[in-house]
Amino acid sequence: MAGELESCKPLSGLLSGLAQDAFYGHPGITEELLRSQLYPDVPIEEFRPFQAKMRGILKSIASADMDFNQLEAFLTAQTKKQGGITSDQAAVISKFWKSHKTKIRESLMNQSRWDSGLRGLSWRVDGKSQSRHSAEIHTPVAIMELEIGKSGQGILRQDTIHGNNMEL
C-alpha cells in the first residue's frame, strides 16, 4: 500500500485539492473525497497522515513565500528526514509551487485584507451648473461613484461624491 502513496500521478491532484481547501477556502474538500478520488486503494488510516504531511509541507512553503532556492533547500531536507518524502514527490511539489505560487500568494493577501476594498469606480464630469442663487456657475464638477465593499461579499455601500478643483 505504501507503494500507492509513493506514486506521483495522483500527488499533483492531491496538492491541488489541498490548496483549494487551505488557501482558496473552497468548501467540501474532505479527506474522504480526496482519498476516494485520488488514492481509492489506500485505506483511510494510511491516507490521513500522508495528506497531513503534504498539507504541512505546502503550508510551510506558502507561509514563508519561498523563492526557488529556499524551496530546493527545504524539499531536499524533507527527503532526508525520517518519514519524509521521496525525491520524486519533491519534484512534483516543486513543480506545483512554481505554477501556483502567484495565485496562492494572492489568495493569502486577500485573506489578510479586513478593510473594505474598492470594488468599482465610475465618474462623470459636468460642465456648467445653475442655481436659484446665481445665474450660472462656471466651475466644472467631477462626480464619482465608488463601490466600496469587502471582497467576496456584495456591495455594502455605494457613494456618489463630487469635488471640484481637482489638481494632480
Added chain:
Amino acid sequence: MLVSGFRSRTVVRKELEWFPCVPPSSVKMLIDFQWKLGMAVSSDSCRSLKYPYVAVMLKVADHSGQVKNKSFEMTIPQFQNFYRQFKEIAAIIETV
C-alpha cells in the same frame, strides 16, 4: 495628489446650497482625502506576507452638511488604476 482643501461645516453647507439641482441626496461633497501607504509584513495565515497597500480615508459631506468618513484599501495595481482615473478626470476638467 491634491483634492479640494479642508472646509469647515458652515462653508460646506453654503457651497452645497449652490447645487440644489443635484439629483439624489446620495451625492455628497468631497471635503478631504487622506492616504497612507502601508506594508503588511506578516499574518497568521502567512508569515512572510510582504504585501504593500494604499489605504484611503475620504471625508464627505451630505446635503445637510453632516460629515462622514469612508475608508477603503487598495492593492498597488488597484491604486495605479485609481490614479489613472483621476489623471483622466483632471485632463478633462481642464478642457470643460
